[in-house]
Amino acid sequence: MDDACHRATPPKNLATMAAAAKLVAALVLLLPLAGSSDYDGFIRQVTDGGGSRASRPGLLPEAQFAAFVRRHGRRYSGPEEYARRLRVFAANLARAAAHQALDPSARHGVTPFSDLTREEFEARLTGVRHGGDAQRLVHGSVPAAAPATEEEVARLPASFDWRDRGAVTGVKTQGACGSCWAFSTTGAVEGANFLATGKLLDLSEQQLVDCDHKCSAVARNECDNGCGGGLMTNAYAYLMESGGLMEQRAYPYTGAAGHCRFDPSRAAVRVANFTAVPAGDEGQIRAALVRHGPLAVGLNAAFMQTYVGGVSCPLICPRAWVNHGVLLVGYGARGFAALRLGYRPYWVIKNSWGEQWGEKGYYRLCRGSNVCGVDTMVSAVAVAPPQVNS
Structure with missing residues (x-):
């Protein structure tokens, strides 16, 4: 019997070695992506519009690229540019395969x-500067949220989603402008206003892009800069000083920085205060989400370029390179993760790349271990009571 056991063991070991080899190959492809950016905690995220669809097994890259061009209405300058983009597309199919190996549950x-090349993607989607620290920028200058008690955390529901309660506006599209920080900010203010008034207003990102140049209290060179990037906590401070935030219909989004047209008399919502949620404590983050409404968060968007759907649980995703501002709207208890011991809990995240990206504009990310730095830069906001006209 011992001999039989020994004879049965090698195939299992070979299968394990083969799986490990695939992961090593994926790591080799991904390490340049992880290491080519220097993080400063300043969020500048740029996207173009369009849809998302998984690659079709069996089709050659040329056929897949032709379908991509038709689907997204791409117009290139000529045959040379078309050929170059085809080569980029083929390389990104390999990157998507590497991501799939490291993130099999998505x-x-x-x-x-x-x-987009990796360099173009980084420049348009992240665009970070040198020398920052997410926790220093947020927790060094922002009051801490009152912690929930252990009993309150224990009583939290297993799953929760503010979309089911009417506190979240539809998915928006930021276009070719590094304004993710503005969309994250307005989403948090929209939710806080809903909790305070019962009314869901669509608020103006363009006001922040045009008018907000607030700088961090702990890093004076980290200032909100329209399509050049910004921080959600800076934006809250601007809103408190400026007198409020106008509605989208009164100050519509253009996707480009322009002259400030903010009219305080037309402010629909005023911000009363904002707080930082303890970094790395997911119990406190869940409690703050349920207590305060949708939360503004930052994360590392490295796996989001190729994300189509499912629960993302990357085996490697550097937590330090937080470069994208999004909105945390809920959490779930059971998301399947093949290499993460079966079912894992996850966060529900609203993005600002349109409804055709991801899961109708949303991203599900594993929770429990600060995956992709999602627990690092979390903030909540409260609005002032509506003014009563005498």
Whole structure:
């Protein structure tokens, strides 16, 4: 019997070695992406519009690229540019396969960013500067939220979603402008206003892009800069000083920085205060989400370029490179993760790349271990009571 056991062991070991080899190959492809940016905690995120669909197994890259061009209405300058973008597209199919190997519980494939080089993607989607620290920028200058008690955390529901309670506006599209920080900010203020008034207002990101140049209290060179990036906590401070935030219909989004047209008399919501949620404490983050409404968060968007759907649980995703501002709207208890011991809890995240990206504009990310730095930069906001006209 011992001999039989020994004879049965090698195939299992070979299968394990083969799986490990695939992961090593994926790591080799991903390490340049992880290491090519220097993080400063300043969020500048740029996207173009378009849909997302997984690559089709069996089709050659040329056929997949032709379908991509048709689907997204791409117009290139000529045959040379078309050929160059085809080569980029083929390389990104390989990157999507690497992401799939490292993130098997999600689906990775062709997205609206599949014709961008890694350098273009980083410049348009992250665009970080040197020398910052997310926790220093947020927790060094922002009051801490009152912690929930152990009993309150224990009583939290297993799953929760503010979309089911009417506190979240539809998915928006920021276009070719590094304004993710503005969309994250307005989403948090929209939710806080809903909790305070019962009314869901669509608030103006363009006001922040045009008018907000607030700088961090602990890093004076980290200032909100329209399509050049910004921080959600800076934006809260601006809103407190400026007198409030106008509605989208009164100050519509253009996707480009322009002259400030803010009219304090037309402010629909005023911010009373804002707080930082303890970094790395997911019990406190869940409690703050349930207590205060949707939360503004930052994360590392490295796996989002190829994300199509499912629960993302990357085996490697550097936590330090937080470069994208999003909105945390809920959490779930059971998301399947093949290499993460079966079912894992996850966060529900609203993005600002349009409804055709990801899961109708949303991203599900594993929770429990600060995956992709999602627990690092979390903030909540409260609005002032509505003014009563005498």
